[in-house]
Amino acid sequence: LAKTTQPISMDSYEGQEVNITCSHNNIATNDYITWYQQFPSQGPRFIIQGYKTKVTNEVASLFIPADRKSSTLSLPRVSLSDTAVYYCLVGERYGGSQGNLIFGKGTKLSVKP
Amino acid sequence: EAGVAQSPRYKIIEKRQSVAFWCNPISGHATLYWYQQILGQGPKLLIQFQNNGVVDDSQLPKDRFSAERLKGVDSTLKIQPAKLEDSAVYLCASSLFRGRADEQFFGPGTRLTVL
Numbered sequence: 001l002a003k004t005t006q007p008i009s010m011d012s013y014e015g016q017e018v019n020i021t022c023s024h025n026n027i028a029t030n031d032y033i034t035w036y037q038q039f040p041s042q043g044p045r046f047i048i049q050g051y052k053t054k055v056t057n058e059v060a061s062l063f064i065p066a067d068r069k070s071s072t073l074s075l076p077r078v079s080l081s082d083t084a085v086y087y088c089l090v091g092e093r094y095g096g097s098q099g100n101l102i103f104g105k106g107t108k109l110s111v112k113p
Numbered sequence: 114e115a116g117v118a119q120s121p122r123y124k125i126i127e128k129r130q131s132v133a134f135w136c137n138p139i140s141g142h143a144t145l146y147w148y149q150q151i152l153g154q155g156p157k158l159l160i161q162f163q164n165n166g167v168v169d170d171s172q173l174p175k176d177r178f179s180a181e182r183l184k185g186v187d188s189t190l191k192i193q194p195a196k197l198e199d200s201a202v203y204l205c206a207s208s209l210f211r212g213r214a215d216e217q218f219f220g221p222g223t224r225l226t227v228l
Contacts, residue, residue, distance in 0.1 A: 032150025032214040043117075043204050074188065087155055092215035103155030 004088045009108045018075040020107050022088030025069050032068070033064060033071045036087045038106070044087060075109075083111045117220035119205050125226045131193040134223045137185065138186070138207030144168075145182055146217065147190050148204040157205055162188065163211050192225075200227045 005023040012018045024033070032051050048055055050062040050071070061074040066111035075082055087106040118137040126132050130184050136196055138145050143164050148156035159178065163167040164185035166201040173180070177196070209214040 034214050034216075036217075041222075043206065043222050044217075045219065046216045049214070049216065085155075092212045103157070105153070106155050113222065 003102060004104055006088050006107045008102065009081075009110070011037075011110050011112065012078055013112050014079055015077050018078050018082070018109060018111075020068055020073045020075075020086055020088075020109070022039075022073070023070045024030060024071065024088070024090045027068050027090050028092075030090070030092045031090045034089045034091070035060070035062065035073045036089065038085045038087065044103075047086075061064050078100055078109075078111045080113060082109065084109060117205055117207055117218050117221055119203075119220035121223055122221060123224050123226075124193055125193050125228065128197055129194040131191065132195055133189055133191045134203050134205075134224060134225075136188045136190070136205030136220060138188070138205070139218055142207035142209055142218070143185070144204040144208045144215070145188050146182070146204075146208075147180055147188070148206065150204055150222070152201070155191045168211065172199050195225075195227045197227050200225060 011044040032049055034049040035047045037047050048057055048060050048062045050064050052064050052068060055062045063072045084107040085108050087103045117139055120135050124132055145162040147159045149159050159173045160170040162179050162182040165182045165217045170202045178192055180188060190203060202222040204219055205224045206219045208215040208217045
């Protein structure tokens with residue numbers, strides 16, 4: 001499975017747009033890019049997933065360049081409740097790949113008033 | 114739709130004691146995962162089941178950890194004997210498909226403290 005690299009922490013203020021970039025230089029052809037959000041004392045929660053170009057849902061947007069070696073999670077107009085740890089993962093969606101699924105340490109986003 | 118259920122939510126034991134955690138995945142989800150999350154780190158996969166068969170247990174410390182998923186539904190994770198370094202949150206997740214990148218639905222976790 002492709003290994004990912006993302007910033008350890010980021011700070012923002014309410015109402016700002018936040019962009020978290022994840023590097024995955026060894027991404028394979030069948031790999032999807034998935035982002036999870038985790039609040040303290042809770043399990044991770046799926047935010048968004050994409051394969052290429054741009055994906056948008058009611059929570060976030062995911063931008064993936066043509067070479068797919070990186071991706072950017074965009075959170076529009078963050079609020080205090082968006083303070084959480086965000087994980088970027090890369091892997092096959094179907095079929096089932098062997099090898100460990102690596103969450104990494106994620107990016108701790110702190111939103112200030 | 115009911116989410117992933119886990120129990121107990123909290124457990125405190127002394128080292129060398131045994132402990133068991135229970136997980137009930139979302140109905141219809143064939144794949145079940147157990148993760149260990151140590152404070153300040155991301156979840157680490159311990160074992161993955163596809164129905165009642167083990168897909169991957171390469172990260173499971175088999176000398177003390179065991180897991181089973183009878184009838185392809187509920188699952189239990191056991192630690193015997195526990196060590197201080199086992200203090201962590203144990204998360205159960207389930208997904209519809211087998212692929213690791215398929216959306217995983219996580220339970221609230223069991224916080225284990227080993228004294």
